[in-house]
Amino acid sequence: MPDSEKTSTAPISEHAIIVNPDDNVAVVKDQTHVGLELGLPSGDVVRLSADVPPGHRFAIREIAAGEFVRQYGQPIGTSLGIAKGEWIDHRNMTDDVPVVRDLPDTLSTPAPxxxxxxxxxxxxxxxRADGRVGTRNFILIVPTSMCASHEATQISMMSEFMDHSRERFPNVDGxxxxxxxxxxxxxxxxxxxxMMRTLSNYADHPNVGGVVLIDLGCEKTNLSFVEKYLTxxxxxxxxxxxxxxxxxxxxxxxxxxxxxxxxxQMLPEVNKCVREPFPVSELVLGVKCGSSDGFSGISANPSLGFCSDLLVRSGGTVLLTEVxxxxxAEHILANRAKDAATGRRIYEMVDWYKDYAxxxxxxxxxNPSTGNKAGGLLNITIKSLGAIAKAGTTRIxxxxxxxxxxRCRGINLMQGPGxxxxxxxxxxxxxxxxxxxTTGNGTTIGNAITPVIKxxxxxxxFERMSRDIDISAGNVIVGTESIEEVGRRLFEHVRQVASGEIQAKAEILKHREFQFWAEQTVSL
Structure with a gap:
């Protein structure tokens, strides 16, 4: 190779990431251009044939037609014939991947x-009186139907405006x-x-110190119906x-x-509950992703996964959903199950959802949205392989x-939509x-009773939406922080938010979204 070409070749790590040594693609870190030459760890050079945007991928070698395209060391599609340096999209790759359902009957994954x-x-x-530990102390107004939702909203808004203040009731969050x-x-x-399981579990939630149930009176789920359910x-x-x-x-x-x-009447009573020190094993961490991009599975999700591992190893509980x-990627989760029976239930969760849809x-x-695809998540397989990283590495x-x-601590998988x-x-x-x-394109979501850290x-x-997003894993992409470093930083942030030392950005902005899943319509 002439010296002029050698000096114009940049290390691939400056512009792209090879996620797994078995991959035949690299994910672009920032905007690239036609003709950019990148040096591979092997000493080979790849020359880009297109302007590949951030979060998207290009082939680091020729991928013959019919061969699997691989990222995370796993198939993410099937090549239609991809040249070295070519931008990979649906013009040269199908979404076809093998359905893997291997699971040894003797599966026995060690405890954390x-x-x-x-x-x-x-x-x-x-x-709380039942022994559980909350991170917040709310009074919750629960409408038993849509027919009482207006009144419930008015009660909460007017109470916060007229009656509740942190000066008078410092231990009540709202x-x-x-x-x-x-x-x-x-x-x-x-x-x-x-519906009843969701509403009753919100009322019973350890982040709630007092409840008002309100109905219209004649609806299917009136107070009489709810009371029978609660018994x-x-x-x-x-x-x-x-x-x-x-x-x-x-x-x-x-x-x-x-x-x-x-x-x-409740405010003085609820205010009597004060914060006390507890081990983080009392925390229940829900892990979610939304408005994801091609970096989510490389930086944010594995960093959250490391945080999840720290909590599980501390004796805590982590909940993963979005079936x-x-x-x-279900075969990866199934083979992380504590035993074969649990692994088969993971396959059953996915199969049930396919049938339901x-x-x-x-x-x-x-499932992948327009924003997902624009950010490099071309299909559900790529998205899933990155999404499951939120649950870390300990057994299911x-x-x-x-x-x-x-029913138990550790990693639990919850049935539900994305x-x-x-x-x-x-x-x-x-x-x-x-x-x-976690988010790649940016989201503003919060929750009525539980802090949501973005x-x-x-x-x-992160810089564009700094008033909505709490913390960034972007330095993993830049190369100035490791997944472990961001994961530890996130774990400390979770501990501080749980303690009430700081509020999540969604709490500050009063994001209190609530809706529940109903099987009468399909949600992906």
């Missing part, structure tokens, strides 16, 4: 390497409502089951619970006034239904006391 109890970090939380559009005009069965729960709700019927009270204004009265985003004429590969302990309370506005509340209903939400995959979006 737990930290010595004396070395486990602590946080400041609220101990008065919040969870308005929704369900509860009447819907079929019996799973829709009602999911069947294994765990009673051990906190103040007040009830309001709008029709019985005399109408909207009367119901709101009654709700304000009940909140005023459509297991598709194409097919009833509406949908397929799971429709159990699988639970949407909004179901986990759709952020439904999956995040599902994690909280399952008991998440903190949520970490972790950016790249520094550009």
């Amino acid at each position: 390497d737990y930290f010595d109890p004396d070395d486990v970090e602590t946080f400041l939380g609220f101990r 008065v919040v409502a969870i308005p929704h559009n369900k509860g009447c005009g819907c079929q019996d069965g799973s829709t009602l089951d999911v 069947k729960r294994e765990r009673p709700i051990m906190k103040p619970v007040y009830k309001i019927g709008i029709q019985e009270a005399g109408g909207t204004q009367e119901a709101i006034e009654l709700g304000l009265k009940y909140v005023r 459509p985003e297991f598709c194409g 097919s009833k509406f004429g949908a397929v799971l590969n429709q 302990e159990d699988c639970i239904e949407y909004a179901e309370t986990p 759709y952020d506005q439904e999956s995040t509340p599902g994690l909280v209903a399952s008991g998440a006391t903190v949520v970490v939400f 972790l950016a995959s790249n520094n550009r979006v």
